[in-house]
Amino acid sequence: MAQRSKYDELHDRYHAILSTKAGTRYEMLAAMVFKSLEDKNTVIHHLQLTGDSDVPHQIDVSIEKNGKAWRVIIECKDFDISGDKVGLDIVRNFRSVVEDTNADEAIIVTCTGYTRDAQKYAKAKNIKLAVLRGAEERDMEGRIKTVVxxxxxxxxxxxxxxxxxxxxxxxxxxxxxxxxxxxxxxxxxxxxxxxxxxxxxxxxxxxxxxxxxxxxxxxxxxxxxxxxxxxxxxxxxxxxxxxxxxxxxxxxxxxxxxxxLNITSDRIAEMILAGVGDHDILIFDDQLQQRKIDAETGEIL
Structure with a gap:
């Protein structure tokens, strides 16, 4: 049996899908996370967009803000098993998709990080690099766990x-x-x-x-x-x-x-997102649990 990413396991604790395609579950987790950040946005997993070249592109996660007035496209890379960092080639290839689709904003999301060249190139081309990974005990340092x-x-x-x-x-x-x-x-x-x-x-x-x-x-x-x-x-x-x-x-x-009185939250921090805001964002179990995906449109509900 092929080795499974820990993000496959995390996804399947909350939702069941039949797909065996590598990385699909990580994409869906990312889509749920971005939907949780701003509920009023339309977030779609696995959207086909045709660019100016008349070539269709498969977009892992698409976000429509303000009723399609602002489109964000997101490329997701689950490198949990290999441990590799996202390299220059991936960022460069994604940039061509951004240009062809005229996206307003572009984000690459991975769980492992980026090479130095990938970071330099992305910064020059205005592509955001984010890390979405499993939450660890060290992520809770300095955060309020219990209120006395x-x-x-x-x-x-x-x-x-x-x-x-x-x-x-x-x-x-x-x-x-x-x-x-x-x-x-x-x-x-x-x-x-x-x-x-x-x-x-x-x-x-x-x-x-x-x-x-x-x-x-x-x-x-x-x-x-x-x-x-x-x-x-x-x-x-x-x-x-x-x-x-x-x-x-x-x-x-x-x-x-x-x-x-010791008041301790029973919420479980499952993931942490870094690189899309001024600070790291914890994603909790209830945020993943409450999300559903429309099987026909791929929209996160």
Whole structure:
């Protein structure tokens, strides 16, 4: 069995094709990559273009930008098995295709690199040389893999409440609480309410909302205090008489809980593209997975 390029293996992890032609899978990977870079472009694999010479040329990857107003043609060379670099002859031959088809932009893509003469000639003829290869661990150096987020959650704890009211109202409130069996503190299930006109709220629930929504004053003791003025509110136990108060002072400690979250992406870097922009571009598994090819037109979808 003939040796397979690692890019054949990479392609077949995401898409299946019947072709056994060498380099076809690398061409399709390149087409998917260029489609992922700019989704609105029309990218076609294996396009036949007839040049000014009336000779048809097989273009590995063609990109149409702005509705055919700008055409990019791409020559792909999978030299993974041989390890050879793209030489001058390949660049020179491709240049003749560029001229014959009047392409606006020309790119050669390989996985192994280019000879010095190929680089000099391509630069002189305005042909871009790109490298599209498998991503390696070294490509991740200097890149963010994991984001550590420290959440500092502040919460009030150890509440203490003081009610300022006249002595007569204090005695009345205590008697009303004893009448319904309340001794000690007031809890969420106790029938103690704050009443103002048609409004009626359970006392503990109301005070918790007040602490959570009102600005607190830090006391010299280190405690925090929220003051609740009457503002038309009265106390009521069950359905007993309305009881006036002057001030309810709620003091509490501020607890701080720190939670560390490590957020790591589950995306897998499969390929890296260099030479078409200002920096190297990582290509991830989901970018290859989401692409499809139209069997009739060769368009990457």
């Amino acid at each position: 987020v420290n959440l500092h959650i502040q919460s009030a704890k150890n509440h203490s409440m003081t009610m300022n009211m006249s002595e007569a109202n204090r005695d009345l409130f205590a008697a009303e609480c004893l009448r319904v069996g309340i001794t000690g503190g007031i809890h969420i299930m106790h029938p103690v309410f704050l009443v103002r006109g048609a409004e009626r709220h359970q006392f503990t629930s109301f005070m918790s909302d007040k602490v959570n929504s009102s600005p607190a004053q830090k006391l010299p003791s280190g405690l925090y205090e929220v003051r609740t003025l009457p503002d038309g509110w009265s106390l009521q136990v069950e359905s007993g008489p309305l009881i006036q108060f002057d001030l309810i002072s709620t003091t509490y400690e501020m607890g701080v809980q720190t939670i560390e």
